[in-house]
Amino acid sequence: MRAAIDRGVHDPVSFRAALVDVPPIVRDEWFDRVLGLGELPDDDPKVLPAGCVPYLPCSVDALLRVVDQGPVRASDVCVDIGAGLGRAGAFLHLASGASVIGVEIQPELVRAAREIVARLPRVSCIRGDAADLSTQMTSGSIFFLYCPFSGERLSKVLAGLEPIARTKTIRVCCVDLPLPPCSWLVAERVEPDLAVYRSTLAT
Secondary structure, rough: OOHHEEEEEHHHHHOOOOOOOHHHHHHHHHHHHHHHHOOOOOOOOOOOOEOOOOOOOOOHHHHHHHHHHOOOOOOEEEEEEEEEEHHHHHHHHHHHHEEEEEEEOOHHHHHHHHHHOOOOOEEEEEEEEHHHHHHHOOOEEEEEEEEEHHHHHHHHHHHHHHHHHOOOEEEEEEEOOOOOOOOOEEEEEEEOEEEEEEOOOOO
16 A cells, blocks of 8 residues: 555555455554654644644544544545644545645644655645634635644634635534534534534525
């Protein structure tokens, strides 16, 4: 699978077929090897704002359920908020064909993410604070959050997404992250670790 990605001949069907052939207990290790991931770079406490969670990779099992239950389609543009190394964004693209934009505040993680996703032409990573950039993510149709932060920063991101939701229906997929009450989002699926919300503002 790594060779197929390097040659640019991968597709969601072949990726998922290869994935399901791997025992679930080792799928995270397999995917990290597909991407060529090494040791995680250290978080930079001077850059990471108060209230933000240090980078932690989301499990392949949870990401696969995001793709299936979102659902994430090839026509979607996913915005990975708190993208870290770009691992989740790479998975969402490989498993669905969707375009992905990762947003990450730590420059070393952005640098590493860009190296990792360079082989995936529909995946990119930008450096910035999602609390400030969420209003600019107008191309996004699915917004993915794996516990990047909570409290005021999370509320600010949701407030930034509201104008986008007035122009089109968006979905917000959260792993291990309960959202605060939000009048314009309705929960379509709620599981212990995964919740999928749909906006209700667009006419």
